[in-house]
Amino acid sequence: MALAKRIIPCLDVDAGRVVKGVQFVDIRDAGDPVEIARRYDQQGADELTFLDITATHHERETMEEVVRAVASQVFIPLTVGGGIRTVADIRRMLNAGADKVGINSAAVKNPDFVREAAEKFGSQCIVVAIDAKKVSKAGEANRWEIFTHGGRQATGIDAVQWAQKMVELGAGEILLTSMDRDGTKSGFDLELTRAVSNAVSVPVIASGGVGKLQDLTDGIKLGHADAVLAASIFHFGEHTVEEAKQQMAEQGVEVRL
């Protein structure tokens, strides 16, 4: 009897619609966030993460409506990331029904924002999202740095030290994405995941690179992650969350079935 490892499907939302081609076999309107959230909930998702990729400020209000609609029908924890830059942004999302917010570039720009947010709302709802890329060469000791702007902009900040700093400032959880693996379907960067997870006291969510079910189990067992986040493996109906959990359970990972 123990705490279960979590599976978290991630949905990219643009102007109120789920993008990046979610294609459940039997859902006609695949872009409806509420419909998709309900489906994942039924499959046994432990949490849901919505990433707001909307560019314009005006359409951010649409995201609030999405969260409001999902939160009135789906009773599992919801995290909203993307464009969270101010205390007002956080309050708006929490009031709409989000349980946690993901802070990414705003933390890089002003680390104290994480402290302010944690003090105001509690660490339990502050997830710091870290996009990391390997910068060490072959043969060198592993080293990863934080990148912003979708992996295009280097910051020179060491990823493991950054994660520790974010936890000191009040992050309650770390969402760790390998920019090297994101979109490649070649599995998590297990060394990165393990390095960060072993270095911090709070839960770490592994992200970026899931291409098959075994990758999820590996993220937990080899990467020491507390939760695994995936998008495309579930979106295209290749696998359900339920199948993923069965597979993890068969290999001795404690999951909520």
Added chain:
Amino acid sequence: MHRVAVIDYGMGNLRSVSKALEAVASEHEIIVTADAKAISNASHIVFPGVGAIRDCMSTLQQTGLDDIVRTAAASKPFLGICLGMQALMSHSEENSGTEGLGIIPGNVRYFDQAAAQGLKVPHMGWNQVSQRLHPLWHNISDDSRFYFVHSYYVDPQTEQSIAGVSDYSLKFASAVTRDNVFAVQFHPEKSQHAGLQLLKNFLDWDGLS
């Protein structure tokens, strides 16, 4: 029809709680309120909360809600959730020691044993609850999983207060009860079927048995 008051004292997101209650009890009136009269008129009280205990207690004292909560907890079906559970205890270790409402005798302690064993703190995610006989567990399988997120746990003075036990480096009381009061460390409003069933059971409860 029941009138359910979700006590709003500015500690956290109450929308999830009220939405979950509405989902299981569309026939009842659910209000989110800090108004003393509305609370005293309600048939059922839900006392949620997230965040730090000192802020919670000072807000309750400043607004005079502490006495209103004590009165409600003495008289009608009362459900504490998360920080709302911890606030019912006598004392908490958090924020270098904070006095609670003292409705259930016992302390709130930090998960230092878990941290020492290399477990992540906060205790975050779905964990099992081993039930002690109580009407609020009706139609919920023993050892069902509920969603937790907390760094402190309650340690009741008497065994009789314990209504559910979970395991995270040590066995801790994840549900406590006393007369018409029931309180849980987890978030029933975020615990899918099992959580909604518990909320439904609460609304069906007269607080007597």
